[in-house]
Amino acid sequence: MTFHSAAEAASLFARLRIDAPGGDLDSCSPIDGARIGSVRTASAADVDAAVERAHVAYLAWRSVPPPRRGELVRLFGVVLREEKEALGHLVSLETGKILQEGLGEVQEMIDICDFAVGLSRQLYGLTIATERPGHRMMETWHPLGVVGVISAFNFPVAVWAWNACLAFVCGDAVVWKPSEKTPLTAVAVQALFERAVARFGDAPADLSQVVQGGRESGVALVDHAKVALLSATGSTRMGREVAPRVAERFGRTLLELGGNNGMVVAPTADLALAERAITFAAVGTAGQRCTTLRRLFVHGDVYDRLVPRLRQIWASVAVGNPLEEGTLVGPLIDRGSFEAMQAALGRARDEGGTVQGGERLHAELSDGAYYVRPAIVEMPGQTPVTLTETFAPILYVMRYAALDEAIAAHNDAPQGLASSIFTNDIREAETFLSAAGSDCGIVNVNIGPSGAEIGGAFGGEKETGGGRESGSDAWRTYMRRATNTINYSRDLPLAQGINFNMP
Numbered sequence: 128m129t130f131h132s133a134a135e136a137a138s139l140f141a142r143l144r145i146d147a148p149g150g151d152l153d154s155c156s157p158i159d160g161a162r163i164g165s166v167r168t169a170s171a172a173d174v175d176a177a178v179e180r181a182h183v184a185y186l187a188w189r190s191v192p193p194p195r196r197g198e199l200v201r202l203f204g205v206v207l208r209e210e211k212e213a214l215g216h217l218v219s220l221e222t223g224k225i226l227q228e229g230l231g232e233v234q235e236m237i238d239i240c241d242f243a244v245g246l247s248r249q250l251y252g253l254t255i256a257t258e259r260p261g262h263r264m265m266e267t268w269h270p271l272g273v274v275g276v277i278s279a280f281n282f283p284v285a286v287w288a289w290n291a292c293l294a295f296v297c298g299d300a301v302v303w304k305p306s307e308k309t310p311l312t313a314v315a316v317q318a319l320f321e322r323a324v325a326r327f328g329d330a331p332a333d334l335s336q337v338v339q340g341g342r343e344s345g346v347a348l349v350d351h352a353k354v355a356l357l358s359a360t361g362s363t364r365m366g367r368e369v370a371p372r373v374a375e376r377f378g379r380t381l382l383e384l385g386g387n388n389g390m391v392v393a394p395t396a397d398l399a400l401a402e403r404a405i406t407f408a409a410v411g412t413a414g415q416r417c418t419t420l421r422r423l424f425v426h427g428d429v430y431d432r433l434v435p436r437l438r439q440i441w442a443s444v445a446v447g448n449p450l451e452e453g454t455l456v457g458p459l460i461d462r463g464s465f466e467a468m469q470a471a472l473g474r475a476r477d478e479g480g481t482v483q484g485g486e487r488l489h490a491e492l493s494d495g496a497y498y499v500r501p502a503i504v505e506m507p508g509q510t511p512v513t514l515t516e517t518f519a520p521i522l523y524v525m526r527y528a529a530l531d532e533a534i535a536a537h538n539d540a541p542q543g544l545a546s547s548i549f550t551n552d553i554r555e556a557e558t559f560l561s562a563a564g565s566d567c568g569i570v571n572v573n574i575g576p577s578g579a580e581i582g583g584a585f586g587g588e589k590e591t592g593g594g595r596e597s598g599s600d601a602w603r604t605y606m607r608r609a610t611n612t613i614n615y616s617r618d619l620p621l622a623q624g625i626n627f628n629m630p
């Protein structure tokens with residue numbers, strides 16, 4: 128494989144008609160480890176100024192009727208449709224995910240645009256029965272303010288869109304701190320959004336801004352008193368730092384943190400279907416999805432049919448350049464990720480696991496590119512390493528005898544993002560979906576835990592942070608609720624029948 132990522136990046140920027148930026152923060156493609164561009168790190172003062180500008184934009188935008196706000200998002204969706212191919216390519220180049228997934232990520236942006244446009248005519252509140260005659264009680268929803276978005280490297284554009292498209296129709300302004308590992312895709316998205324703004328005509332300036340950099344730039348956003356909602360996607364470690372800081376100033380957080388997702392394969396499972404779902408969920412995106420399948424609980428009746436077959440698949444899965452057709456597994460994001468994977472496999476061995484795979488591939492290509500054979504690890508049971516999220520393609524496989532035992536083991540993980548069961552037994556499926564079943568935010572039957580559609584609320588419980596974004600009623604997080612009581616009578620009855628005498 129010979130590949131020139133820097134030339135590829137330059138040609139994509141040209142195709143997108145965007146000036147390549149420059150600065151002190153390098154972006155390297157995980158495909159060959161080469162530098163493909165750079166951006167300028169925002170100082171704390173830059174972040175402060177961006178939030179102040181965003182606040183001014185919000186003050187104007189909040190009074191624009193929501194369906195008109197939706198028109199801007201509709202136009203953005205049109206621009207994304209025009210540029211899907213080039214932007215999807217850039218996502219693959221900067222993250223190392225396969226092209227199908229890069230394009231899928233841009234499609235997800237388009238889908239959330241469509242969703243948000245519809246939503247712009249449905250920001251409804253309730254009318255509530257009141258105990259007082261001649262009164263009316265209702266809820267109204269108003270724009271919230273500036274939304275700060277901090278995103279992870281693995282979904283460098285979709286996560287911003289999930290947040291921003293809802294925030295814009297809700298009447299908010301957005302300041303985005305993308306991952307320091309994927310700054311160029313953020314530059315491209317911002318430029319495409321500005322193209323939509325130009326077509327729209329009269330949007331306030333600075334409705335959407337990007338501040339680049341690592342932890343320090345993020346902290347400046349986290350601590351800013353005018354960031355009404357801080358939506359942070361990344362590791363649980365990051366969430367532990369961010370959540371108390373925002374709480375300190377009584378700001379709101381929307382946390383989308385680490386996952387450690389499980390699947391139960393029951394005796395009646397359609398194994399051909401399960402095999403396919405397990406493969407994509409465990410090795411897709413090189414195991415670097417928050418919803419990646421990491422723990423597989425297989426019933427003893429089907430273990431010896433399913434697991435040897437998975438071992439075969441793992442041994443032959445195509446690992447290589449993610450831009451080439453036929454590749455299923457691209458590179459890990461960087462050396463740190465490779466080292467974390469090796470350390471986890473070492474721990475798994477120490478804890479009684481039998482490891483297949485995990486070795487580095489294509490090392491001759493470049494010192495800076497880390498391709499690995501996905502690892503499948505048969506474990507004697509759940510151990511500390513299986514309860515830890517290692518952001519790499521490692522699937523821990525465990526045998527179970529009774530469903531209750533499998534559900535209890537599944538729920539033992541400190542994280543609570545995504546889960547699934549493969550079964551054709553309706554009792555088992557419903558048990559898994561019930562209050563006594565999986566404790567995750569996403570609970571599926573006969574499909575894998577990853578690959579959510581935008582129509583549902585996305586997020587998870589426990590150490591995953593409890594946030595919900597994207598579909599359903601996630602929009603409410605981006606607005607503030609006012610309860611209104613209106614008296615149209617000639618009396619002033621008090622609630623709870625309280626009487627008082629005026630002096």
Ligand code: NAD
Pocket residue numbers: 277278279280281282304305306307340341342344345346349360361362363364365368369382383384385386416417418516518544586587591
């Ligand atoms: P990370 O936590 O290293 O970084 C995420 C973002 O947080 C980056 O932009 C980073 O600069 C910023 N950041 C880090 N520390 C910060 C701090 N103290 N204050 C402010 N900002 C800070 O995560 P990553 O390696 O980019 O992504 C992988 C992790 O993200 C995994 O744990 C994965 O499960 C999780 N993730 C979760 C979801 C979800 O929806 N639940 C989605 C994608 C990724």
